[in-house]
Amino acid sequence: MNAILQPHQHFNKVDFKPKDYKDEKTPSFWCAGCGHYGVLTGLLRALAELGVDPNHLVSVSGIGCSSRLPYFVNSYKMHTLHGRAGPVATGVHLARPDLAVVVTGGDGDGFSIGGGHMPHLARKNINITYILMDNHVYGLTKGQCSPTSREEMKAAVTPYGGMEEPLDPILYMLTYGATYVAQAFAGNAKLGAQLIKEGMEHKGFSFINLLSQCPSFNELDTALSFRSACDQVDTAHDISDRNAAMQVVNKAKQEGRIPTGLLYKSERPALHERMAELVKRVGGTKDYDLRKIIDLARP
Amino acid sequence: MQGITKNDLIIRIGGEGGEGVISVGDFITQACARAGLDVYTFKTFPAEIKGGYAMYQVRASTERVYNQGDIFDVLCAFNGDAYNNNRAFLKPGTAIVYDSPSDFTPDIPEGVHAYPIPMTQTAKEMNNPRAKNMVAMGALSVLFNIPIESLREVLTTKFARKGEDVVKGNLAALERGRELAAALKKTDPWTIGVPKSKKEVIVMSGNNAIGLGAMIAGLDFFSAYPITPATEVAIYVAKHLPKRGGTLIQAEDEIASISQVLGASYAGKKAMTSTSGPGLALMGEMLGMAFMAELPCVVVDVQRGGPSTGLPTKHEQSDLFMAIHGGHGDAGRIVLSVENVKDCIDLTVVAFNLAEKYQCPVLLLSDGSLAFSTQSIPCPNPDDYKLVERKRWDGEGEYQRYKFTEDGISPMVDPGTPGGLHIATGLEHNESGLPSYTSANHEAMQDKRFSKLKNVVNDIAPAEVDAAQGAGMADLGLIAWGSTIGVVREALQRLRAEGYNVKGFYPKLLNPLPAQQFEDFGASCKRLLLPEVNFLGQLAHFVRAETSLRPESYTICGGMPFTPEMIVNKVKEILA
Numbered sequence: 001m002n003a004i005l006q007p008h009q010h011f012n013k014v015d016f017k018p019k020d021y022k023d024e025k026t027p028s029f030w031c032a033g034c035g036h037y038g039v040l041t042g043l044l045r046a047l048a049e050l051g052v053d054p055n056h057l058v059s060v061s062g063i064g065c066s067s068r069l070p071y072f073v074n075s076y077k078m079h080t081l082h083g084r085a086g087p088v089a090t091g092v093h094l095a096r097p098d099l100a101v102v103v104t105g106g107d108g109d110g111f112s113i114g115g116g117h118m119p120h121l122a123r124k125n126i127n128i129t130y131i132l133m134d135n136h137v138y139g140l141t142k143g144q145c146s147p148t149s150r151e152e153m154k155a156a157v158t159p160y161g162g163m164e165e166p167l168d169p170i171l172y173m174l175t176y177g178a179t180y181v182a183q184a185f186a187g188n189a190k191l192g193a194q195l196i197k198e199g200m201e202h203k204g205f206s207f208i209n210l211l212s213q214c215p216s217f218n219e220l221d222t223a224l225s226f227r228s229a230c231d232q233v234d235t236a237h238d239i240s241d242r243n244a245a246m247q248v249v250n251k252a253k254q255e256g257r258i259p260t261g262l263l264y265k266s267e268r269p270a271l272h273e274r275m276a277e278l279v280k281r282v283g284g285t286k287d288y289d290l291r292k293i294i295d296l297a298r299p
Numbered sequence: 300m301q302g303i304t305k306n307d308l309i310i311r312i313g314g315e316g317g318e319g320v321i322s323v324g325d326f327i328t329q330a331c332a333r334a335g336l337d338v339y340t341f342k343t344f345p346a347e348i349k350g351g352y353a354m355y356q357v358r359a360s361t362e363r364v365y366n367q368g369d370i371f372d373v374l375c376a377f378n379g380d381a382y383n384n385n386r387a388f389l390k391p392g393t394a395i396v397y398d399s400p401s402d403f404t405p406d407i408p409e410g411v412h413a414y415p416i417p418m419t420q421t422a423k424e425m426n427n428p429r430a431k432n433m434v435a436m437g438a439l440s441v442l443f444n445i446p447i448e449s450l451r452e453v454l455t456t457k458f459a460r461k462g463e464d465v466v467k468g469n470l471a472a473l474e475r476g477r478e479l480a481a482a483l484k485k486t487d488p489w490t491i492g493v494p495k496s497k498k499e500v501i502v503m504s505g506n507n508a509i510g511l512g513a514m515i516a517g518l519d520f521f522s523a524y525p526i527t528p529a530t531e532v533a534i535y536v537a538k539h540l541p542k543r544g545g546t547l548i549q550a551e552d553e554i555a556s557i558s559q560v561l562g563a564s565y566a567g568k569k570a571m572t573s574t575s576g577p578g579l580a581l582m583g584e585m586l587g588m589a590f591m592a593e594l595p596c597v598v599v600d601v602q603r604g605g606p607s608t609g610l611p612t613k614h615e616q617s618d619l620f621m622a623i624h625g626g627h628g629d630a631g632r633i634v635l636s637v638e639n640v641k642d643c644i645d646l647t648v649v650a651f652n653l654a655e656k657y658q659c660p661v662l663l664l665s666d667g668s669l670a671f672s673t674q675s676i677p678c679p680n681p682d683d684y685k686l687v688e689r690k691r692w693d694g695e696g697e698y699q700r701y702k703f704t705e706d707g708i709s710p711m712v713d714p715g716t717p718g719g720l721h722i723a724t725g726l727e728h729n730e731s732g733l734p735s736y737t738s739a740n741h742e743a744m745q746d747k748r749f750s751k752l753k754n755v756v757n758d759i760a761p762a763e764v765d766a767a768q769g770a771g772m773a774d775l776g777l778i779a780w781g782s783t784i785g786v787v788r789e790a791l792q793r794l795r796a797e798g799y800n801v802k803g804f805y806p807k808l809l810n811p812l813p814a815q816q817f818e819d820f821g822a823s824c825k826r827l828l829l830p831e832v833n834f835l836g837q838l839a840h841f842v843r844a845e846t847s848l849r850p851e852s853y854t855i856c857g858g859m860p861f862t863p864e865m866i867v868n869k870v871k872e873i874l875a
Contacts, residue, residue, distance in 0.1 A: 091562020297501035299332035
C-alpha cells in the first residue's frame with residue numbers, strides 16, 4: 001500500500017492571491033456590514049497562504065446565511081441540507097482523503113439542527129476543517145434565537161425575551177474531543193486566516209469559531225461589542241492542556257470576555273489513517289478476488 | 300399433507316434461544332445443500348436479547364424450492380414452549396421428535412407420529428450438556444434421512460477451529476442420537492429425497508447476499524446505522540470491504556449515513572447504505588437532495604413490521620409508499636424489490652448500475668423474512684455481471700454540471716479534475732449549478748430530472764409472466780412483489796396441477812412502474828388478484844393509480860409471510 005493520503009500533497013501547488021480563490025459568478029449575498037465578509041476574507045487569505053490547488057479543495061455547507069459561503073470560493077463545493085454539512089463532508093473526505101475539505105456554517109446549522117453530528121466529527125477525528133460562523137442568531141429566517149443567542153435576546157419568536165441558556169461551542173468541541181480548537185472575531189481577518197491555515201494543516205478535526213456580527217437581526221452582538229470583548233489568549237497558555245483551555249474559556253465568560261487565538265491542539269490518529277491501517281493489515285487491494293469471499297459461502 | 304411429496308420435507312426446530320436451535324438448523328441446511336438438495340430456511344427469533352422462543356425451519360427438496368412452505372412435516376421440540384407454540388399446527392401425519400424425559404409431557408394428537416428422545420439426559424450422561432442439540436440432530440438424521448456424510452463433514456469443519464476434543468464430543472453426541480432413534484420404530488412416511496447430483500452452490504442469507512452483490516457491483520463506500528433487520532448487511536460488508544480497500548463507517552444516525560453516502564458519491568465513489576423503515580424515514584430529506592443534485596446512491600431497505608417501532612423482527616412489505624414517494628416536493632427515485640437470495644445479489648448489482656447511469660437514488664426493498672432466510676443458490680461468478688460507471692466529463696469545452704442533454708443525463712466530474720469546478724446544491728439551479736428560481740428554469744430542470752427516468756424500464760429485464768405453455772386468457776392473474784413472489788409461484792403450480800387456469804406476474808422494478816407490462820398482463824387475465832403483506836394494499840394502490848387495471852387486494856399483516864396454501868385457498872374461493 002502507498003502512504004496514507006493527506007490533503008498536504010495539494011498544498012504549495014499554486015501561487016494564488018486571495019482574490020484568485022474568489023468565485024465571482026455568484027453575486028454578493030450578505031447584508032452590508034455582515035461579519036461573514038470577514039470570515040470569507042480570512043478563508044481566502046488562508047487558502048492563498050497554503051497555496052492549495054483549488055481542484056483538490058472541497059467546500060461544504062448546510063443551510064443558512066453563512067452556508068452560502070461556498071458559492072464565493074473557487075473550489076469543488078456542495079451546498080447541502082440544514083445541519084448536514086458535517087456528515088456530507090465526512091463522506092467526501094473518507095472517500096477521497098487526499099482532498100482538502102472545509103465546512104462553513106452557522107451556529108443554528110451546526111449546534112441546533114446539526115448538533116447530533118458535532119460530537120462524532122470531533123471524537124472520530126475526521127480530517128476536515130469546520131469553520132463556525134457564529135452570529136448568535138438565525139439570519140436567513142429573519143431573526144430568531146439560536147443556540148448561542150444571549151438569554152436576554154428579544155427576537156421574532158421570543159418577543160418577550162429569551163428564556164434559554166446559550167451554549168458555548170468551544171466548550172462542547174473541547175469536550176467532544178476535537179484536536180484543534182480556536183476562536184477569533186471574524187473582523188480580525190488576519191487572525192482568522194492564521195487559525196484557518198493552521199487548522200487546515202492540522203491532521204485531524206479542526207474547529208474554528210469565528211464570531212460574526214449580524215447587523216440586521218442581532219443588536220446585542222455588534223462588531224464593536226465583539227471586537228472590544230476579545231482578548232488574545234495569554235502566551236503562557238499551554239495549548240496541549242485541554243483542562244487549561246476550558247478554564248480559559250470559563251474564566252473569560254465570568255468576566256464577560258472572549259478568549260481568541262489557538263486554545264487547544266493535540267495529535268492522535270485521524271479516522272482515515274486508522275482506516276488505511278486496517279486496509280493495510282488485511283492486505284486490501286482493489287484487485288482482490290471476490291471468489292475468495294464467495295467460496296466462504298459454499299456449504 | 301396432500302400434494303406434498305416426501306421428497307420435499309420441512310423440518311421445524313424450536314426451543315429456547317441459546318439452546319442451539321439455530322446451530323441445528325444451520326447444520327442441517329448446510330448438509331442438505333452440500334449433498335445437492337435445494338434448501339430454503341425460515342427463522343423467527345424474539346426481539347429480546349436473552350431467552351424466549353426461537354424457531355428455525357428448513358425446507359429441503361430434490362426440486363427447486365421457492366418459499367418456506369406451508370407448515371412443517373416434522374417438528375423437533377427442545378422444550379415445552381416449542382411444543383406449545385406449535386401444538387395447533389400438528390396434523391395427522393406430522394412427525395414430532397421431542398425431548399423426553401423433560402419438563403413437559405406432550406399430549407400427542409391422534410395420527411401424529413411421536414418420537415421421544417432423551418436429548419437433555421443423554422447429553423448430561425455424556426458429560427456434554429451443551430450437546431443436547433447434537434443428540435437431537437443425530438435422531439433427526441436417522442429418522443428423516445438427512446445426508447449423514449455431509450452432516451459429519453459440516454460438523455467437523457465447523458468445530459475444527461475449536462479443537463479436536465470439541466469435534467469428537469459433538470460427533471459422539473450425534474452418533475448417540477442416531478443410535479437412540481434407530482432403536483425406535485419409524486411410523487411416519489417422511490424422508491428427505493436423494494439428490495440427483497451435487498451442484499455448485501453457495502448458501503447465503505438475503506442480507507449477506509446484498510452485501511456480496513454490492514461488492515460485485517464495485518462498492519467503494521458504505522455507511523450505516525444499526526437497525527433490525529438490516530444490520531447483517533453492514534456486518535457482512537464490514538468484514539469483507541476492507542479486503543478491497545473500501546471504506547465502511549458506522550454513522551451516528553441514518554441521516555448521517557445517507558449524508559456520508561452522498562458526500563462519497565460526489566467524490567466519485569460507488570456508495571450505499573442499508574437500513575429498515577424507521578431509518579429510511581429519516582433519510583427522506585437527503586434522498587430529495589440526491590435527486591435534486593443528481594447524485595448516484597443505493598439505499599437498501601430491509602422492511603419490517605411498522606408503523607413506528609412496530610414489529611422490529613417481523614416480516615412486512617409496507618414501505619412501498621415511502622420508498623416511492625417519501626419526502627417533500629416532487630422527487631423521483633428508482634425502486635427495485637427482491638424476490639429471493641439470488642435476487643439480493645443480482646438486483647443489488649442492477650441497483651448500482653442504475654444509480655450510476657441515471658445519477659439518482661435507487662432504493663432496493665428486501666424484507667424481514669428474506670433478511671435471515673438462507674437459501675442455496677447457484678455459485679455466482681463475478682465476471683458474469685455487467686458493471687456500469689457514471690458518465691464522466693470528457694474535458695472538452697466549458698464544464699456545466701447540469702447541462703441539458705437529449706437523454707437528460709449530464710456528465711459528472713470527480714473532484715481533482717482541472718476545469719470541472721462546480722457546486723452540487725439542493726437549491727434549484729441552472730445548467731452550471733448556480734441557484735435559479737425562474738419558473739422556466741424550474742420546469743425545465745424538473746423535466747430533465749424526471750424524463751431521464753423514462754428509460755429505466757429498458758435497462759431491466761421485463762417483469763416475468765408465469766404462465767403454462769400456450770395458456771390463453773387466464774381466469775385469474777396474480778400480481779406479486781418481493782418474497783411473496785416465491786409463494787405465488789408454488790401456489791400457481793399446485794393450482795395448475797388441479798386444472799385451474801391461472802397466471803402470475805412478478806415485477807421487480809416498482810418505480811417507475813412498468814405500466815405497459817402491467818397492461819399487457821392484465822389484458823390476458825379475466826380478473827386480477829394482488830396479494831401483499833401490508834394493511835393498505837400498497838402495490839395495488841399504485842397499480843390502480845398508474846394503469847387501467849383494478850386488481851383485487853389480498854392483504855395480511857400478521858408479521859409472517861403468506862404460505863402457498865393461503866394463496867391456493869384464496870384463488871379457489873375467488874374462482875368458486
